[in-house]
Amino acid sequence: MSHAGLVQCLPKLSKRSLLGASLLAMLCAALPSQPAHAQGPRNFATLAMVAEPQTLDPMASTADLVGTIMQHVYETLYTFDAKWNVVPMLAESSPRISADGKTYAITLRKGVMLHNGRELNADDVVASLQRWMDQSPRGKAVGKEIESLKAKGPLGVEIVLKAPYAPLLSQLALPSGMAAIMAKDSIASPLKEFVGTGPYKFKERRPDQFVLLTRFDKYTARKEPASGYGGKREAAIEELRFVPVPNASTRVEGALAGQYDFADLLPVEALPRLETSGGKTVPIMTPSFGFPYLVLNTKEGVASSQAVRQAVQSALGEGEMLAAGFGDTRFFVAEGNHFPKGSPFYSTAGTTLYNERNAAKAKEAATKAGYKGEPIRVLTSRQYDFHYNMSLLMAEQLKRAGFKVDLNVVDWATLVQRRNDPKLWDIYVTHSGQFPEPMLSPPQLGDGAPGWWDTPAKKAALQAFNVESDPAKRGALWGKVQQVVYEEVPYINVGKFNGLSAKSPALDNYQPATWPFFWNARIK
Amino acid sequence: MFRYLASRAAGMLVVLAIVAVLVFVLTRAASGDPVSVLLGDQATAADIARVQKEYGLDKPLPVQFGYWLREVLQGNLGTSIFLQRPVTQALWERAEPTTLLALMAVAIAALIGVPCGIVSAVFRGRVVDQLFTGIAMLGASIPSFWLGIVLIQVFAVSFGWFPVSGYGAPDAPLAERLHALVLPATVLGLLNSALIIRFTRASMLDVLGEDYVRTARSKGLSESTVVLKHALRNALVPIVTVIGLTVALMIGGAVITETVFGLPGVGNLVVSAVLRRDYPVIQGALLVIAAIYVLINFSIDLLYAVVDPRVKV
Numbered sequence: 001m002s003h004a005g006l007v008q009c010l011p012k013l014s015k016r017s018l019l020g021a022s023l024l025a026m027l028c029a030a031l032p033s034q035p036a037h038a039q040g041p042r043n044f045a046t047l048a049m050v051a052e053p054q055t056l057d058p059m060a061s062t063a064d065l066v067g068t069i070m071q072h073v074y075e076t077l078y079t080f081d082a083k084w085n086v087v088p089m090l091a092e093s094s095p096r097i098s099a100d101g102k103t104y105a106i107t108l109r110k111g112v113m114l115h116n117g118r119e120l121n122a123d124d125v126v127a128s129l130q131r132w133m134d135q136s137p138r139g140k141a142v143g144k145e146i147e148s149l150k151a152k153g154p155l156g157v158e159i160v161l162k163a164p165y166a167p168l169l170s171q172l173a174l175p176s177g178m179a180a181i182m183a184k185d186s187i188a189s190p191l192k193e194f195v196g197t198g199p200y201k202f203k204e205r206r207p208d209q210f211v212l213l214t215r216f217d218k219y220t221a222r223k224e225p226a227s228g229y230g231g232k233r234e235a236a237i238e239e240l241r242f243v244p245v246p247n248a249s250t251r252v253e254g255a256l257a258g259q260y261d262f263a264d265l266l267p268v269e270a271l272p273r274l275e276t277s278g279g280k281t282v283p284i285m286t287p288s289f290g291f292p293y294l295v296l297n298t299k300e301g302v303a304s305s306q307a308v309r310q311a312v313q314s315a316l317g318e319g320e321m322l323a324a325g326f327g328d329t330r331f332f333v334a335e336g337n338h339f340p341k342g343s344p345f346y347s348t349a350g351t352t353l354y355n356e357r358n359a360a361k362a363k364e365a366a367t368k369a370g371y372k373g374e375p376i377r378v379l380t381s382r383q384y385d386f387h388y389n390m391s392l393l394m395a396e397q398l399k400r401a402g403f404k405v406d407l408n409v410v411d412w413a414t415l416v417q418r419r420n421d422p423k424l425w426d427i428y429v430t431h432s433g434q435f436p437e438p439m440l441s442p443p444q445l446g447d448g449a450p451g452w453w454d455t456p457a458k459k460a461a462l463q464a465f466n467v468e469s470d471p472a473k474r475g476a477l478w479g480k481v482q483q484v485v486y487e488e489v490p491y492i493n494v495g496k497f498n499g500l501s502a503k504s505p506a507l508d509n510y511q512p513a514t515w516p517f518f519w520n521a522r523i524k
Numbered sequence: 525m526f527r528y529l530a531s532r533a534a535g536m537l538v539v540l541a542i543v544a545v546l547v548f549v550l551t552r553a554a555s556g557d558p559v560s561v562l563l564g565d566q567a568t569a570a571d572i573a574r575v576q577k578e579y580g581l582d583k584p585l586p587v588q589f590g591y592w593l594r595e596v597l598q599g600n601l602g603t604s605i606f607l608q609r610p611v612t613q614a615l616w617e618r619a620e621p622t623t624l625l626a627l628m629a630v631a632i633a634a635l636i637g638v639p640c641g642i643v644s645a646v647f648r649g650r651v652v653d654q655l656f657t658g659i660a661m662l663g664a665s666i667p668s669f670w671l672g673i674v675l676i677q678v679f680a681v682s683f684g685w686f687p688v689s690g691y692g693a694p695d696a697p698l699a700e701r702l703h704a705l706v707l708p709a710t711v712l713g714l715l716n717s718a719l720i721i722r723f724t725r726a727s728m729l730d731v732l733g734e735d736y737v738r739t740a741r742s743k744g745l746s747e748s749t750v751v752l753k754h755a756l757r758n759a760l761v762p763i764v765t766v767i768g769l770t771v772a773l774m775i776g777g778a779v780i781t782e783t784v785f786g787l788p789g790v791g792n793l794v795v796s797a798v799l800r801r802d803y804p805v806i807q808g809a810l811l812v813i814a815a816i817y818v819l820i821n822f823s824i825d826l827l828y829a830v831v832d833p834r835v836k837v
Contacts, residue, residue: 048689052796054562054606062564137567177564190608207607207617208788208796210694245689245786246796249673254688257681413556413801420560420569432565441565448568 044239045261045507045518048251052208052244057191058178059136064433067176068264068515069242071229072213073115074180074196077106077125077157078173082228082511084343084436086169089222089230090120090181090197092155101164101469102147108155113218114183115194115201122151127184129157129172135189138177141446142168164467166474170437175229175515199235199519211242226520228511233519236509240518255281255502261523263502264516267385268331274502281502285330286512288340289499292325292390292431293442294492299452300422302376307369309489312376312427314365315401316394317357322495324393325386333496338438338482340496344471345438347479350486362401375406379419379428383412387429390494394429419450433514434496438478439466444491445481453490532825536818543814544596544807548589551806557581558605558801579605581803592807601808606800611808614793621691622782622789625705625712626774632713633720634767640717641724641763645732646751656721663718672711672784679707689786708785712778716770723766727759734758760831768824772817 049068055061058070079089088094090112095104112120126149133143145165150158161168172179183195194202199221200213215235224231245251245263252270255263258280266274266283274283296303296312303309319334326332336354339345356362376398380391388409395405408425410418418424428450432441443449445462461484465477485491503510510521559575560567576582580591595602601611640660644653680688686707692700731737732755740754741747779791786792790809797805 054800055608061562137563137571140568140571204694206694206788207609207614208792209691212694241694243690243786246792247689247784247786250676250689250784250786253673253676253681257676257684257688259680259688259690411556411799413558413561413799414554416560417555417557420572430565443565449565 042523043237044241045237045521045523046241046243046259047516047518048245048254048260048263049242050244050248050251050265051246053211053242055190056194056202056205056211058175058180059132059139060190062137062177064176064515067174067178068517069211069213070178070180070194070196071175071198071515071517072200072240072519073194073198073202074178074182075198076173076175076179076181077108078169079175079229080173080436081230084228086173086436087224087227087230089173090125095159095169097469101166101467102161104159104161104168105152106157106159108157109220109222110155112197112220113216114197115216116183116186117218118183120181120183120197121154122157124184125157125181126151127187128181129159129179131182131187131189132179136177136179138171138174138440139179142171164469166466166469167437167439170435170440174435174437174440176433199233200240203239208244210244213240213242214238226511229513229515229517235519236522237518252502255504258504260502261504261507262510262516262518266500266502268326268328268500271328271330271500274500279505282505284501284503284510284512286499286501286514288333288434288496289514290431290433291338291496292322292386292429292494294394294494295419295428295430295442295444295451296489296491297422297426297451298454298488298490301426302371302374303426305369305371306488308366308371310487311362311365311369311371311401312398312403313353313486313489313492314356314358315362315398315403316355316492317397318355318492318494320357320397321390321393322497325390325494326497331498331500333498335495336486336493338485338493339478340434343436344475345478347475347482349479349483353486357397359397359401362403366402371403373404375404377406377408377424377426379408379410379415379425381410381412381415381429383415384431386497387431391429422450422452431497435514438481442491451490453488455488457484457488458490532822536822539818540811540815544593544811545589547807547810547814548592551801551803552585552588554801556801558803561800562605592804596811601811602804604797604802604805606797606802607805611804614805615790615809615812618788618790618793621701621705621787622775622778622791624702625709625778625782625787625789626771628702628705628709629712629716629774629778630767630771632709633716633770636713636717637720638724638763641721642728642751642756644721644725645728648729653725657725660718660721663715666715668711668715668780669784671714672708672781675707675711676784689784691786691788705787708778708781708787711781712774716774719770720763720766724759724763727762728755731755731759757831761828764827764831765824768820768827772820775813775816 049065051065053066053069054063055066056070058066058074075089077089077091078086081087090108092107092109095106097104108120108122114120129149132139145161147160147162152158181197186193186195199216199219201216203212203214205211215238219235221232221234226232245254248267251263252266254260256277271283274281296309298304322332322334334355336351337346337348378391378395380387382388391407395407398405419428435441439445444451444453461481465474465481468474468477506524508522508524559572563571563575580588603610604614607614640656644656647653676688680686687704690704692704737750737755740750779795782789782791783795794809
């Protein structure tokens with residue numbers, strides 16, 4: 001064949017073979033799948049999470065997702081049982097607290113193994129807590145309360161406070177922004193390896209694909225029966241696969257198709273489909289999962305007047321707002337108590353001011369307060385549909401009471417930036433998980449958070465609440481704080497919402513939790 | 525030849541320089557702050573200021589741009605604020621699913637688009653033509669997230685033929701990964717085939733009216749030889765162009781499809797980076813995508829010479 005002929009043939013050949021090859025590839029690809037677990041009894045669980053974790057360093061972020069994953073790898077000195085009581089985890093028992101409430105003597109459990117095969121000791125704990133107080137936003141706040149932190153012998157840790165600070169143990173127990181105990185020699189910034197004491201150890205992370213955790217064979221469990229996050233933990237499933245599935249509809253479909261053993265945070269509209277899936281998936285409702293709240297700018301602008309804030313509170317019908325946000329009544333509870341019934345902090349103080357929806361009263365109060373039709377700038381986002389839907393309804397309620405409303409709908413990254421500038425907003429819309437200890441959320445109870453609430457009444461109420469370490473007395477003292485919140489209106493707790501997730505029928509013994517955990521769960 | 529290549533390369537550099545400036549200005553013109561997102565609700569103003577300083581975000585914009593440009597010229601796209609790894613590495617890790625998805629989708633689009641376009645042209649004005657044209661219009665108008673969810677419901681949930689989302693199990697072989705790409709590639713392929721149908725049809729109609737086609741017919745050649753050998757070959761130039769541009773579009777533009785199907789690709793990376801204002805990733809990814817786009821355009825120009833000997837390079 002001549003050279004020219006060969007060249008002429010080339011495109012023909014390659015085109016044909018290309019066509020053939022792509023057809024073949026498509027045929028291969030179209031063959032029904034052979035799921036990996038068809039090859040024998042599987043011992044892994046696929047867990048569809050809402051996003052890719054921004055970091056695996058549990059101290060570097062307060063994001064719930066980071067805590068949810070890493071609580072399997074790292075443990076804390078204390079944790080919460082099913083009734084939100086603080087119970088020991090790595091600590092042997094409750095701390096010995098000195099009579100003045102300032103010195104906490106903590107003894108560690110003996111023989112707890114780290115993932116690097118060494119036994120955990122007090123030096124690891126001191127180094128970890130030090131890192132937590134240096135780096136984690138929550139830890140830094142706690143660090144300000146602490147005078148000294150020392151190891152006392154191989155298993156003793158002593159924390160001395162500047163003044164009695166009752167939330168200490170809850171702070172040490174929380175899975176988000178975790179006071180994680182790490183092997184001292186693994187501590188670095190950023191973390192290069194993840195050496196903890198948990199029932200699972202870190203295996204591999206491929207960003208946007210998965211985080212793999214695998215069973216830690218030498219895990220030293222507690223003897224008490226499991227309750228909430230506390231008690232005996234056992235890694236019954238060999239491998240946990242956390243996969244990011246950011247699209248909520250896709251998480252729903254994946255759950256319906258049986259692709260995931262667990263699908264986190266599903267849209268409430270999906271419930272009817274999950275319920276009628278014919279046993280392919282099981283919906284899970286987590287009651288009192290969180291609360292939406294509105295922060296008011298007490299520093300600058302129209303809401304800096306307490307009387308105007310009170311008028312705004314009177315205008316709002318939180319029940320309607322929740323209905324707009326969550327639709328199905330099974331998903332929310334309109335109640336003014338900031339903590340659910342059964343919690344030690346349940347109180348009805350001030351709740352007559354909740355859900356008033358009284359336009360006439362609000363209008364009168366606003367006029368009396370000298371409100372002259374300045375626009376109330378509401379900062380909200382569509383990151384979460386319920387934020388936006390609640391904001392629309394709130395705007396209408398405010399308008400009915402004679403307020404002028406300027407709804408600023410921005411994306412989340414813009415909202416978290418703008419809220420730091422008191423000149424830019426009057427109200428912003430957000431939400432928080434329902435935590436077991438009031439001081440953990442919302443941040444407006446602390447100092448310097450957006451809203452800049454700082455009054456003598458706040459200081460007095462919180463001071464009394466924070467120095468009391470007797471849990472029984474703290475309940476009543478929280479009522480006083482709640483009362484002040486209703487009177488000064490630095491933020492408005494809209495109510496409570498339930499979380500929806502789904503699990504496969506194969507996932508057995510899963511206990512619903514704010515930060516879902518999979519120790520003690522099994523694959524049937 | 526050399527002069528042609530050199531002038532094209534110079535043009536490419538100018539385009540990339542303009543892209544670099546635009547990308548930087550646009551990402552910074554959008555409000556929002558990566559550090560506030562990174563540190564979360566509990567962070568104090570002092571924390572935010574400290575971390576902003578760490579990443580050089582406290583410096584004036586022209587200075588930041590200067591730093592970035594210097595790094596880019598040395599082949600360094602910077603480090604992601606959230607992923608704590610170099611942007612080049614993050615892009616490289618996500619290149620496989622995106623590339624495979626783009627190739628598979630283009631194969632599907634071409635396999636649908638070219639034959640349908642030819643048939644439409646040959647039977648111009650008849651029912652088949654109107655049917656295909658209608659389908660093409662429909663394909664171009666359906667939003668990809670909707671089509672994605674519908675395909676998931678039918679083929680993944682009801683029939684269980686394909687996984688709903690993801691890129692196969694952690695230890696999955698290539699076949700399983702390709703299998704996971706079938707549905708997203710079908711979505712992209714169907715939507716993009718519309719353009720290819722239209723271009724093929726138009727290009728074929730031009731050619732079918734030419735004298736040499738009439739000559740071929742009058743020679744007594746079979747209709748299939750006339751259409752496929754004489755007409756199609758001459759109609760290929762615009763078709764190849766549009767197929768090439770489709771590949772380029774998909775490498776940067778499969779954003780929605782990748783999100784719906786939870787694919788760990790470049791589109792997904794860009795979306796999450798935009799949502800949390802991860803400036804280095806946005807800038808780096810857009811620059812690389814622009815470079816790929818420009819390169820593909822360049823390759824298409826070279827390909828003309830291969831498919832059409834009349835084009836002199």
